[in-house]
Amino acid sequence: MSSNSWETKTMGRFTLRFRPYTLEMRHVFTVASFSRTTTPVVLTEIEYEGLIGYGEASMPPYLGESQESVCDFLRQVDLSHFSSPFATDEILHYIDVLQEKNTAAKAALDIALHDLLGKIMQQPYYKIWGLNPDRIPPTSYTIGIDSEEMIRKKVKEAEQFKILKVKLGLDTDKMIIETIRSVTDVPLCADVNQGWKNKEEALEMAHWLYERNVVFLEQPMPKEMIDENAWLTAYSPIPTIADEGCQRLIDVPKLKDVYTGINIKLMKCTGMREAKQMAELARSLEMKVMLGCMTETSCAISAAAQLAPLVDWADLDGALLIGNDIYDGMTVHNGLCILPDRPGIGVIKNT
Ligand code: MG
Numbered sequence: 001m002s003s004n005s006w007e008t009k010t011m012g013r014f015t016l017r018f019r020p021y022t023l024e025m026r027h028v029f030t031v032a033s034f035s036r037t038t039t040p041v042v043l044t045e046i047e048y049e050g051l052i053g054y055g056e057a058s059m060p061p062y063l064g065e066s067q068e069s070v071c072d073f074l075r076q077v078d079l080s081h082f083s084s085p086f087a088t089d090e091i092l093h094y095i096d097v098l099q100e101k102n103t104a105a106k107a108a109l110d111i112a113l114h115d116l117l118g119k120i121m122q123q124p125y126y127k128i129w130g131l132n133p134d135r136i137p138p139t140s141y142t143i144g145i146d147s148e149e150m151i152r153k154k155v156k157e158a159e160q161f162k163i164l165k166v167k168l169g170l171d172t173d174k175m176i177i178e179t180i181r182s183v184t185d186v187p188l189c190a191d192v193n194q195g196w197k198n199k200e201e202a203l204e205m206a207h208w209l210y211e212r213n214v215v216f217l218e219q220p221m222p223k224e225m226i227d228e229n230a231w232l233t234a235y236s237p238i239p240t241i242a243d244e245g246c247q248r249l250i251d252v253p254k255l256k257d258v259y260t261g262i263n264i265k266l267m268k269c270t271g272m273r274e275a276k277q278m279a280e281l282a283r284s285l286e287m288k289v290m291l292g293c294m295t296e297t298s299c300a301i302s303a304a305a306q307l308a309p310l311v312d313w314a315d316l317d318g319a320l321l322i323g324n325d326i327y328d329g330m331t332v333h334n335g336l337c338i339l340p341d342r343p344g345i346g347v348i349k350n351t
Contacts, residue, residue, distance in 0.1 A: 004019055004020055004021065005019060006018070006019045007019065007071065007074075007075075009074075009075070009077075011077075011078055011079045011080040012079065012080035012081070012082070012083070013048055013049065013083065013084075014046060014047070014048055014079040014080070014082070014085075015045075015046070015047040015048075016044065016045070016046055016047075016074065016077065016079065016109075017044065017045040017047070018042055018043065018044045018045070018070075018071060018074045018108070019042065019043055020040065020041070020042050020043075020067035020071065021040075021041050021042070021043050021297075021326070022038050022039070022040055022041070023038060023039040023040075023041055023058075023295055023296075023297065023322045023324060024037070024038055024322060024323045024324050025037050025038060025039065025295065025321055025322060025323075026321055026322060026323050027144065027146075027150075027154070027321070028144075029144045029295070029321065030144045030145040030146065030167070034061075034062065036060075036061070039058060039059070039060055039294065039295040039296075039322075040058075040059050040061075040066065040067045041056055041057060041058045041059065041067075041296065041297065042056070042057045042059075042067055042070040042071060042074070042104075042105070042108060043055075043056055043108075043297075043299070043326075044056065044057070044074065044108040044109065044111075044112045045112060046079075046085075046109070046112040046113060046116050047116075048085055048116055048120075051116055051119045051120060052116070052119075053085075053111075053112040053113060053114070053115035053116025053117070053118075053119060053344060054111070054112055054115050054299050054327070054344075054345070054347055054349075055107070055108040055109060055110070055111035055112030055113070055115065055299065055300075055303075056107075056108055056111060056296060056297055056299040056300040056303075057070045057104035057105050057107060057108035057267065058104060058267050058294040058295060058296045058300060058318075059104050059267075059294075060294050060295065063104070063267070063268075064101070065101075065102060065103075065104045065105065069102065069105070070102070070104060070105040070108065073098075073099060073102045073105035073106075074105060074108070074109070076098060076099070077095060077098065077109065079091065082094075085113055085116050085117055085120065086117070086120075088113060088117065088273070091113060092106075092109075092110055092113070092270075092271070092273055095109050095110070095270075096270060103247070103248070103267060103268055103269065103270050104267040106270040106271060107266045107267050107269075107270055107271040107300070109271070110266075110270055110271025110272055110273055110274075111266065111271055111272060111299065111300060111303040111345065114271070114272045114273070114303065114306075114344065114345065115303070115344035115345045115347070116344065117344070118343045118344030118345065119343045119344045121343070122343050123343055124306070124339065124340070124341060124342065124343060124344065124345075124346055125272070125303075125306040125344060125345060125346075126305075126306045126307070126309060126339060129276070129306065129307070131306070131307065131309035131310060132309050133309060133339050134309075135309035135310075136305070136308040136309050136314060136336070136337045136339075137308070137311065137312065137313055137314045138161070138162040138163055138314070138335040138336050138337075139161070139163075139314045139315060139316045139317055139332055139335065139336075139337050140161065140163045140164060140165040140189055140313065140314070140315045140317065141158045141161040141163075141164055141165065141317045141320065141335075142164075142165045142166075142167065142191075142315070142317055142321070143155060143158070143164055143165070143166050143167070143176075143180065144167050145167050145168075145169075145170055145172065145176065148175065148179045151176060151179045151180060152179060152182070152183055155179075155180050155183045155184055156183060159184070160332070160333075160334050160335050161186065161335040162186060162187075162334075162335040162336075163186060163187045163188070163189065163215070163313075163335070164180065164184075164186055164187075164188050164189075165188070165189045165190075165191055165315055165317075166180065166188055166189070166190050166191070167191050167193065168190050168191065168192045168193075168195060169191075169192040169193050169194070169195015169196065170195065173205065174208070177190075177209065177212055177214070181212055185213060187213050187214075187215045188209075188212070188213060188214045188215065189214065189215055189216050189217075189218065189313065189315075190209055190214050190216070190217050190218065191218040191219065191243070192217060192218065192219055192220045192221070193218075193219055193243075193244070194219050194220075194221060194222040194223060194244055196220050196221050197221065197222070197225075199221065199225075199228040199231050199232050202220050202221055202228075202232050203232055203235055203236060206220070206232065206235075206236040206237060206238060207237055209238065210237040210238050214238060215238060215239075215313075216238050216239040216240070216241055216260070216261075216288075216290075216313070217236065217238055217239070217240050217241065218240075218241045218243050218263060218290070219241070219242060219243040219244050219245060219263075220232055220240060222244075223242070223244045223245035226258055229242075229245070229258050229259060230257060230258045233257070233258060233259055233260055239259075239260035239261055239288055240259045240260050240261075241259055241260065241261045241262065241263050241288065241290050242255050242258070242259040242261070242262050242263065243262075243263040243265075243292065245258070245259070246259075246262040246263065246264075246268075247268045247269060248268070248269050248270070248274060248278075249269065249274050249277050249278050249281065252278055252281045252282055252285065252287070253281070253285065255287070256285045256287060259287075260287065260288050261282065261287045261288025261289055261290060261312065262278065262282050262287060262288075262289060262290065263290040263291075263292045263315075264278050264279060264282075264289065264290070264291050264292065264311075265291075265292045265293055265294065265304075266293070266300055266303060266304050267293075267294050267296075267300070271303075272303055272304075272306065272307065275291075275304070275307055276307050276310070279291075279307060279310045279311060280310070283310075288312045288313075289310065289311040289312050289313075290311060290312060290313040290314075290315060291304055291307065291308055291310075291311040291313070291314050291315065291316065292315040292316075293315065293316055293317070293318035294318055295318050295321055295322060296318040296319060297319055297322070297325045297326055297327050298319045298325050298327040298328060298329035298330060298347055298350075299327045299329065299345070299347050300318070301316050301318050301319045301329065301330055302327070302329030302330040302339070302340070302345045302346050302347045303345040304316060305329075305330040305337055305339055306339070306345060306346075308337060314337060316330065316332075316337055317332075320332065325350065326349060326350055326351075327347040327348065327349060327350055328340075328347060328348050328349075328350045329345065329346050329347035329348075330346070
């Protein structure tokens with residue numbers, strides 16, 4: 001089998017197809033812990049009675065999954081004992097307990113199943129959920145860690161966005177913010193990716209950033225520094241958001257009072273179903289909710305966008321950062337996320 005061909009598995013009334021695919025980044029992408037130019041994904045399809053649902057797993061290397069581990073997981077799945085995709089609850093429970101972790105592999109199946117269900121019901125998933133697409137916050141666009149000149153260039157290219165996200169956490173934080181501020185005064189959100197190690201310095205930076213219209217701080221310190229993150233949250237003039245420190249539904253109540261809010265990503269939490277539960281639980285705990293993504297095609301991005309009306313901040317730029325998207329789905333106009341009016345997650349193959 002060549003590494004990029006479709007593998008097909010028929011199980012009763014369901015057919016599962018999957019294949020590895022490599023996303024090419026438009027710019028070298030640098031955050032506090034690494035740089036990279038490609039992201040491995042696995043594309044999935046679930047077919048049932050002639051309709052096909054699309055899904056995707058994205059595996060940035062630091063999260064422990066790979067194309068091999070996702071394909072191995074998918075090979076183990078057996079849907080033959082389910083007679084209908086409407087047994088959603090049971091199907092997704094079966095997938096979740098099949099093996100622990102493997103959250104991106106599980107998300108690929110969850111997304112394909114939701115897309116399929118929407119196509120059977122002939123409605124976009126946000127409508128099935130009763131959500132108003134006009135409530136989607138403008139998406140942020142990420143500026144990676146870079147030289148002054150490249151930052152200026154990237155910020156100018158990003159002039160349609162109403163909010164930018166910056167990656168901090170190295171020793172260039174103030175240079176990055178000052179460089180961006182020499183070009184634009186749009187609100188910024190700052191993702192430190194656990195890069196700060198000292199709570200007093202983190203608080204000083206939080207004040208410095210607040211004065212420069214930074215609206216929140218994502219994962220300021222390592223996730224293990226629970227007391228320090230809680231202390232920072234108590235004194236910070238801007239909200240703190242857990243990203244690396246928040247994976248799944250079970251984490252959410254433990255993060256109340258450690259952070260102001262959480263960053264939900266489909267690849268961390270096994271997909272659309274659990275992501276929606278997390279958003280609702282966080283809301284009920286009076287926590288803020290951000291919806292993020294990995295580098296992904298328009299498939300996984302459009303899946304996440306179905307629940308974007310529920311969140312305070314959207315960071316759904318993953319498909320904009322790649323040069324070889326193979327789907328059309330959610331688009332961005334003047335910084336606003338536009339959901340297609342197509343059923344399911346609303347994507348079509350862009351051939
Ligand atoms: Mg983050």
